Amino acid sequence: MTSAGGTTKTEVWGKRRLAYRVGRFNDGIFVLMMIDGVGAVVHELERRLRVTEPVIKFLTVRTDEELKRLDKIKKIRDSKKKASAAPAATAASVTATPEAGTKQRPRRLFNGPLR
DSSP states (O other), X not given: OTTTTOEEEEEEEEEEEEEEEETTEEEEEEEEXXXXXXXXXXXXXXXXXXXXXXXXOOOOOOOHHHHHHHHHHHHHHHHHHHHHTSOXXXXXXXXXXXXXXXXXXXXXXXXXXXX
């Protein structure tokens, strides 16, 4: 992996029972590999895992889109914390009543489906 320009981080989770029988195996050793590299590196790793006999199953998941989404949520959360930590004096100077002719919408407290 490193010679192809990728980086890896490996965690061995140990021997566990499989959710269903795979071939003649009921147990397996679970390993998590976090790989950072281009598509060709991942493709080559998958090819090698397919032909390696001790590997009975593997799953490849792309996480960069999920990580970008989580970073965006974290930035929004941090900006809301900074806004709520603003001095009370600035909040008191803003009028609490709506402008004439505008109607305030009620706040919705539950985001689930309505029945």
